[in-house]
Amino acid sequence: MRICVLVVDDVFDAGLALLLDTFETANELAGETRFRVAVCSPCEGVRTHHGFAVPVDKAPARAPDLAIVPALACKQPETILAALARDDVAEVAALVRRYGVRSRVAAACTGTFVLGRAGVLDGRRATTSWWLGPTFRREFPAVELDETNMVVSDARTLTAGAALAHVDLALAVVRERSPELASLVARYLLLDDRPSQAPFIAPAQVALDDELVVRFDRWVRAHLAQPFDLPRAARAIGTSERTLQRRVRAVLGKSPIAFVQDLRIERAVHLLRVTEDTVDAIAAAVGYEDGSTLRTLLRRRLHTGVRDLR
Secondary structure (H helix, E strand, O other), X not given: OEXXXXXXXXXOHHHHHXXXXXXXXXXXXXXXXXXXXXXXXXXXXXXXXXXXXXXXXOOOOOOOOEEEEOOXXXXXXXXXXXXXXXXXXXXXXXXXXXXXXXXXXXXXXXXXXXXXXXXXXXXXXXXXOHHHHHHHXXXXXXXXEOOOEOXXXXXXXXXXXXOOHHHHHHHHHHHHHOHHHHHHHHHHXXXXXXXXXXXXXXXXXXXXXXXXXXXXXXXXXXXXXXXXXXXXXXXXXXXXXXXXXXXXXXXXXXXXXXXXHHHHHHHHHHHHXXXXXOHHHHHHHOOOOOHXXXXXXXXXXXXXXXXXXX
C-alpha cells in the first residue's frame, strides 16, 4: 500500500511521528513492507513546530493509495483559519482534492480542516478535534460532523480526532488490511481501544464559541439537579425557545437536551471520582431519578461503567 503523508512547515511533531512510527511498527511485526510511506510536501524544506528538519519528497504526480494530512501545529480557531490561508497549505489542499478523485484521503486533528477546505468531506461524515467542532461546522456546513468519534470512515475519506488520535488513524488503516496485525501493533504500543472522544470532552470549552450558548451553559449548571425545562431556560437567558434550539444546534451540533446530558454526565463523572456518594445520590444531584438511568447513560455515552470511573 502506497501512503503519502503530506506535510507543510509547522507540522505538529507528535502527529507526524505517530503516523510514521505506527506504520513502521506494523511493517516490522508483519515481517514485510506492507505500507510504503513517503513524506511529501509542496515545500522544498519543512520544519516541525519545534524546529526539527523533515526530509521530504515531492508530491507524486500519480495518486497514492492513501494520502494523509497530519495536524498543523495550531490549537485555537483563529490560528487554524490563518494557517488555512497560507499558500503552502492551499497547495496541500489542492493535492488532496486531486488525489481524492482516485484515492482515499485522511487526516487527524487540525489536518481535518485541510480536507474540509479541499471540499472532499462535503456530504460525508467526519470527525475533528472535539473542541474545534463549532468552528468546523461554521467553516464547512456541508460536512456531517460528529466530533465525539475518535475515527470516522466514509467511502474515500478517513478522519480522526485530536492530537494523539494520529495513532488511532494509522491503526485504522492497518486494521482495514489486517485486524490481527492492528491488534498486535496496539499491544506493542500499549494502546487501549478508544472508540470515542466523548470521555475527554469538556462541554464548557466547546460552549465558549457563542455567548448565548455560554449563558445557557451557566444556567444549566446552576439548575443541574432540577428537571430540565426548555421554555424556562430560554426565558431565564433572555431568548426564545426557537432561537436557543437553533443556536445550540448550530454551535454544538446537538439539541439543548443533549447538551444538558453532556453537562450532567460531566458532573456525575467528577462526583464519582472525588466522592464516596452512592450512585443514586449522584444521580439525584445531576437531575436523574435513579442510579440505573445514570449507569445506562455512562455506558452508552462514555463506553465505561461506575466501577472503572471510580
